[in-house]
Amino acid sequence: MEALATPNMELQPLVTISLIWTEWLAAQDLDQLSQHPLLLALERNEANLATLKTLLVQHGHYSRHFTRYLCALMGHLQDADDVLALMENMREEMGVDGQDCITHADMFQRTLRVLGVSPADEPALPQTAAMVRTMLGHCQNTDALVGLAAMCLGAEAIVPLIYRPILQALEHKGYGEDATEFFKLHIEEDEDHALTMLAIMERLTQGDEQRRALAIDVGRDVINRRVEMFDAIWQQSQALATAESSRGDDSGRFSSADFGRVPSRLQARLPERLSHSQVMQASHDASATFCAQRKHKVHIVDLPSFAISMTVGRLDAAESTRLHRHNYETLIYVMQGEGYSRIGDRQVPWRAGDALYVPVWAEHQHVNTGTGECVYLACENAPMLQNLGGIALREELGPIHG
Structure with missing residues (x-):
């Protein structure tokens, strides 16, 4: 299948989506994601581990409702065949087709465990909560086209733009299969889910430009909420970095005055990098x-x-x-x-x-x-x-x- 590169080729040469989405996703909407400073920093290995962890925790707050989104959407489909088609997505989410019967939610939780974080570590940001409300509200709409557009255009179709930079950041920092499997699997599979939803959307719009415009607007709304969530995560990480640098070069060192800060138990502090790839081939x-x-x-x-x-x-x-x-x-x-x-x-x-x-x-x-x-x-x-x-x-x- 032909691929559509995101508009700024020199910034994101590796992130592409299929040309089929050009009729449904505007270039400026894709640009908000592909050129977002958070995703660019992840891809270039310029984001620290704390930023990556915050993103995964916030994504966990959003994605844990995925089956609710899907169930709400299927409840408003009129055609039984359409429900069965989306059930394939549900079956994969629930892990009932795999030999190990591991759910996608379990895979994501495994990623969090490997990184030593949990959604319980920090509450959902207001922008993340808004993202959840927006997606669930669209999926609960009695017009099935609205829920389809939210899930298809605002989630499944844009998975490569979001998950590939995260995958690259995990690999840059030396994490293995237990941490990366969730993202690899969704990059490979989610476009199939998106195409299934698109086929239903095409039939529901049947050349009606107003209906098509409605779907495009819903997709844009969900993308905007996601961008706002990314904005909040990026601003938080930048504020923390600024605060750390303002403490000066000696912020990581201790003096006699810090003797009372000696802890009572050990704490594992994982650095950003745990591997140096291809030592003898790398330029240093x-x-x-x-x-x-x-x-x-x-x-x-x-x-x-x-x-x-x-x-x-x-x-x-x-x-x-x-x-x-x-x-x-x-x-x-x-x-x-x-x-x-x-x-x-x-x-x-x-x-x-x-x-x-x-x-x-x-x-x-x-x-x-x-x-x-x-x-x-x-x-x-x-x-x-x-x-x-x-x-x-x-x-x-x-x-x-x-």
Whole structure:
């Protein structure tokens, strides 16, 4: 099926909907969604984890009524075949067709659990409550066309515009299948539901432009309520970010005056990023600078750990590191190749599968004696020393091994 790109191609090249919706959804209405700063920030991985959690919680307040919307709509359909057609949607929502019998609501709740949030954590925003009232009111309308337009144009047809940025944000932040399945499934399936509803709408309007205009207006009304909900979430996240930045650079550090704030129990605080995708293929300015200093390839693992660092080092055949030392410990695991390390006055041979230890302030140098590339993983406690007051030191001592 041909796809319609959202109007501003340079901002949202990946978000598309089918061309069939051009007669029912105005470009400016789609633009409100595709160019909304909240969705753009999610897609570009510029939204923090707190913003993503707030969006999911507010969406939970809205989506938990989905079966009510659908039941109210079906109650006003006159044709039994139309009711049966929408029952397919209901069956999928209730999970009765799947082998595991998991409902879509359960899938979404699983996403929330993985992220450690619940709709009980924060009340529905006024704009979210307005979204719920608007959708339910349209679906309860005795004119079935109104409910169909609300569900079809204001929800099912625009799922890719809303869910794909959320899915991308979850993947950017390292969440797996348990968190993403709900969004993947709806991106794949919801257009089929939308097309089923559209077929009924086409029959109910039967070329009547006033009826068609009514449906378009209802769809626009629901989209506007959704945009207002997104506006409120975005404004709240921006206000929190501003408040945090106003506390200054030392807002995350503690002094003697904060001794009374030591908590009585541990709290898990999940950072925004839990994975660094394709470390050896990714471009990283810090890695490039470090490579230039060390005169061999080093890939820095970019993760928010406060106590340990991790790097992937690479040495070409007959290549070595510079002689150097530092006041943090190092554990090295050799993934590929063979060679030796000079550690203090000792020479330690190694090959793939071996691990070695470099003590604090010991002079050391790693030498590849094989015919192929050597690849090794190094873990060090440098971040802990840096966070204790910038007392991590590294010193280059000599030229590259001859």
